[in-house]
Amino acid sequence: MSGPRAPKGTYDLLPDEAALRDDVVATAARVFGAHGYRRVVTPEFEETGLFERGVGEATDIVRKEMYTFEDKGGRSLTLRPEGTAPICRLYVEHGLHKWPQPVKLWYYCPMFRYERPQAGRYREHYQLGAEAIGSPAPEVDAEVIAMLAQLFAELGIGGLRLAVNSMGDPACRPAYVGRLREYLRGREDELCADCRERLELNPLRTFDCKVESCRAVLDEAPHIDEHLCPECREHFDTVLGLLRRVGLEPELDFRLVRGLDYYTRTTFEFSSDRLGAQSGVGGGGRYDGLVEQVGGPPTPGVGFGSGLERITLAMGAREAPGLGPAAFVVAFTDEVRGDAFVLAQGLRRAGLAVELDLAGRSAKGQLKQAGRSGAAYAVLLGLEELPPETVRVKALAGGGEEDVPAAGVAAWLTARKESE
Ligand SMILES: [Zn+2]
Ligand SMILES: [Zn+2]
Structure with a gap:
């Protein structure tokens, strides 16, 4: 076939599809607004260093997936691969720590990652996200999770499962990481080459591995849940209690970790059985060290991101809301x-x-x-x-x-x- 085509890993939305998309975003605006979140807009590209600091130089995103280029002035710029680092940058740059805390923001914009295109994954994909910056309170964690649950409910997404975990904090995580490393070393010959490397650099990242033999080893790994300090335990129990009181059914999943130091305590992910193997439809967690990591003062934060393409898939076939003219x-x-x-x-x-x-x-x-x-x-x-x-x-x-x-x-x- 000849003629112009959209670049690999990108897509067009025709009017009916764009109308459905607009409906989802309007619903999000209403639900997020009801929770006191206000929308912000950040540039499509940022200085590359922001993502190196704010996503982590060791991550696949930074090492392999970023669209990085030099502009005519010799600056290294990168098309936004994720939403949280830019929001933290915005918070610091505009002095939002002077506002009543936490500052609650949401965004809707494209993200760019050089990924291998597969079902529901794109090189340019659209994300809805929210961040609450400036409070360590467990109520904030519960609020962002309940807010995303309400959005999915209002969009009619069924078959939802909510997995949650606490990954501790700098007081209790190091001891757990040591235990995990010790355990993994004992079964090193069953791990893939990547995981053997990860177990030395950052054992938590082995939980991301998709290799069957690694997953079997990790199924029997020590749970961080059993190694939380009293403060983390209480924080996590409060989050779980609040979620249950508003009718959610959080399931503990000790695999839900993020292998970067600025992530702390709560992590969560919603999945839908309508999506098959790649079932995640949105998730996030607490990142009490991230604002500092991107150059601001120590500031706690928690948030989530959810891909519009995944949401649309999970919603299933819909009639476009198109109304005829008067x-x-x-x-x-x-x-x-x-x-x-x-x-x-x-x-x-x-x-x-x-x-x-x-x-x-x-x-x-x-x-x-x-x-x-x-x-x-x-x-x-x-x-x-x-x-x-x-x-x-x-x-x-x-x-x-x-x-x-x-x-x-x-x-x-x-x-x-x-x-x-
Ligand atoms: Zn592995
Ligand atoms: Zn702790």
Whole structure:
């Protein structure tokens, strides 16, 4: 096949698909707004160093997946691969620590990663996310989780499972990491080459491994749950208790860890059985060291990200919410085409959605087009039997028609629309 094509790993949204997408984002805006989160917008690219510090130089994202380029001024820039580091940068740069804490923000934007394209994974993908920065309170963890659960419920995503874990903090995690390393060394010959390397550098990252033999070893690994210090234990129990009290059923999953030092305590992930093997639909956690990592003062934070493509897949097939226009203006003769145009513009200025023929169709063709457009009414101009300055408004579903002064059509249609 020849002709232009969208780059590998990217996609277009046609109008029906974009309308569904807009619906999801509007629902998110409403749900997040009800929780006191306000939307922010950050640039599509940032200085590369932000992601090296804020994602971690040792991660696959930074090592293999970033779209990094030098601009004409010799600066190293990177297309945003994830949403949290830019929000932390924004928080520091604009002095948001002076606002009442925590500062609750959300975003909706594309992320760029050079990944191998597969079902539901793209090189440009869109993400919804929220971050609450400035409070270590367990209520904040519970709030972001409950908020994402409410979004998924309102979008009608079924078959949901909520996995949670606490990965401790600098007081208790090092001892656990030591225990884990000791355990993994004892079964080193069953691990893949990557995991043998990880077990020395950062044993927590072995939990990300997809290799079957590694997963079997990790199934029997010591659980961090049993190594939490009293403060982390209490924090985690409070989060779990609050989630249960609002009707959620968190399942403990000791595999849910993030192998970077600035992640602390709560981690969580929602998955849907409608998505098959790659079942994650959104997740996140607490990152009490991240703001400091990107150059700010020590500041706790917690948040999540959720891919729009995954959400859409989990929602299943939907009818596009497309509504037809209120009216379709039909010019019965060529002489009144100009009048039809002027009338349509007047109706649009009055706040009505209006279509008219733009392809030189006959009167019959225009009526057919009016029916196809889904319009509730056709406004007919140029009928011989009508007095001057009068139009005929015809209900397209179910017959009925009425002759109306041209100047009164907007009011007539608006009254009908409001009584619907
Ligand atoms: Zn492995
Ligand atoms: Zn602890």
